[in-house]
Amino acid sequence: xxxxxxxxxxxxxxxxxxxxxxxxxxxxxxITPSTExxxxxxxxxxxxxxxxxxxxxxxxxxxxxxxASLTGHKVMTATSGPGFSLKQEALGYAIMTEIPCVIxxxxxxxxxxxxxxxxxxxDVNQSRWGTHGDHAIIxxxxxxxxxxxxxxxxxxNMAETYRTPVILLFDExxxxxxxRLVIPQKGEIPLVQRLKTEVKRDVDYHPYxxxxxxxxxxxxxxxxxxxxxxxxxxxxxxxxxDNPQVVHGLLRHLVDKINNNVHQIARWKEYFxxxxxxxxxxxxxxxxxxxxxxxxxxxxxxxxxxxxxQTLWPFPYGMIRQKCENARTxxxxxxxxxxxxxxxxxxxxxxxxxFLANRIDGELITPDDIKxxxxxxxxxxx
Numbered sequence: 001x002x003x004x005x006x007x008x009x010x011x012x013x014x015x016x017x018x019x020x021x022x023x024x025x026x027x028x029x030x031i032t033p034s035t036e037x038x039x040x041x042x043x044x045x046x047x048x049x050x051x052x053x054x055x056x057x058x059x060x061x062x063x064x065x066x067x068a069s070l071t072g073h074k075v076m077t078a079t080s081g082p083g084f085s086l087k088q089e090a091l092g093y094a095i096m097t098e099i100p101c102v103i104x105x106x107x108x109x110x111x112x113x114x115x116x117x118x119x120x121x122x123d124v125n126q127s128r129w130g131t132h133g134d135h136a137i138i139x140x141x142x143x144x145x146x147x148x149x150x151x152x153x154x155x156x157n158m159a160e161t162y163r164t165p166v167i168l169l170f171d172e173x174x175x176x177x178x179x180r181l182v183i184p185q186k187g188e189i190p191l192v193q194r195l196k197t198e199v200k201r202d203v204d205y206h207p208y209x210x211x212x213x214x215x216x217x218x219x220x221x222x223x224x225x226x227x228x229x230x231x232x233x234x235x236x237x238x239x240x241x242d243n244p245q246v247v248h249g250l251l252r253h254l255v256d257k258i259n260n261n262v263h264q265i266a267r268w269k270e271y272f273x274x275x276x277x278x279x280x281x282x283x284x285x286x287x288x289x290x291x292x293x294x295x296x297x298x299x300x301x302x303x304x305x306x307x308x309x310q311t312l313w314p315f316p317y318g319m320i321r322q323k324c325e326n327a328r329t330x331x332x333x334x335x336x337x338x339x340x341x342x343x344x345x346x347x348x349x350x351x352x353x354x355f356l357a358n359r360i361d362g363e364l365i366t367p368d369d370i371k372x373x374x375x376x377x378x379x380x381x382x
Contacts (some may be wrong), residue, residue, distance in 0.1 A: 014104060023074050025076075117172070136258035140168055163257075174285050278328065279331070
């Protein structure tokens with residue numbers, strides 16, 4: 001069978017993954033370094049019968065995909081930096097109203113306008129805590145184009161499974177580098193479709209009543225059922241309430257449906273952990289440099305290993321604790337001030353053996369950068 005082989009940017013790999021997953025509505029606003037996603041979808045999506053809208057800003061873009069998802073479509077928006085900040089209020093609305101959608105943030109330097117064309121991984125905590133109130137969120141990432149494609153498909157699957165927004169947190173290097181991608185054949189990767197209610201009458205339909213397995217069947221808004229959608233705390237019919245018991249139950253549901261399924265949601269890759277005395281933990285483009293160093297030093301007899309995170313939130317504390325149990329040193333490689341480093345320290349039994357290897361100047365952290373930091377940590381050459 002002839003392979004569908006392409007040599008493309010990471011942003012285009014995300015586009016291919018979204019289309020494979022069934023994306024049929026995109027709304028967005030151009031912003032570096034995510035603009036290629038909107039540019040490519042403005043061409044590809046209409047060709048496939050989908051809808052593309054360039055909105056007036058990022059706030060409107062987020063609101064547009066929420067509305068389209070409610071009517072039964074698989075939806076996505078893409079942004080970066082200040083645009084991601086603007087989406088936060090509507091993101092909270094999508095969390096509260098349990099609307100499946102995918103939000104891509106191709107990270108750049110910040111705060112504010114920052115470094116629009118340079119790499120950063122500074123939005124890790126914003127992706128978790130950017131919207132106000134207690135909530136849970138799914139945030140996925142990847143370090144190469146085949147994984148960008150696959151994790152984009154996973155994002156749509158998880159959005160439908162857990163009826164929640166899912167954030168794809170890439171970075172400028174991944175978004176703009178070019179790499180080989182073989183696009184899987186149709187049906188090769190399983191797709192999760194919208195779970196539709198089988199209830200026939202309005203009086204029997206409860207839009208916010210979970211089944212025993214925790215999933216919430218949906219009815220296309222404007223279809224055969226009339227129901228209420230509000231960002232306020234609401235009852236099973238969708239109507240606002242301040243009843244303490246109902247408020248407590250809804251908030252627990254919003255958090256537990258994700259945090260209680262970490263074992264299902266967590267994605268990671270591991271390399272050479274069996275005998276690793278020093279374990280690197282990384283993600284995104286930083287993981288590429290980390291893997292290069294690990295392979296190079298192991299060829300010289302060094303006991304290095306790597307955990308590459310693909311799920312950042314909910315954070316896989318149990319996995320990190322187990323995998324790092326026997327390591328003498330843990331080095332977290334990231335391009336921020338230590339946002340995942342903090343979580344790793346919370347996960348392991350001895351946070352004193354966790355160190356940060358980072359760059360925050362808009363340049364990709366290199367294998368040599370990591371090697372120098374490990375040398376300082378160990379107090380000897382590596």
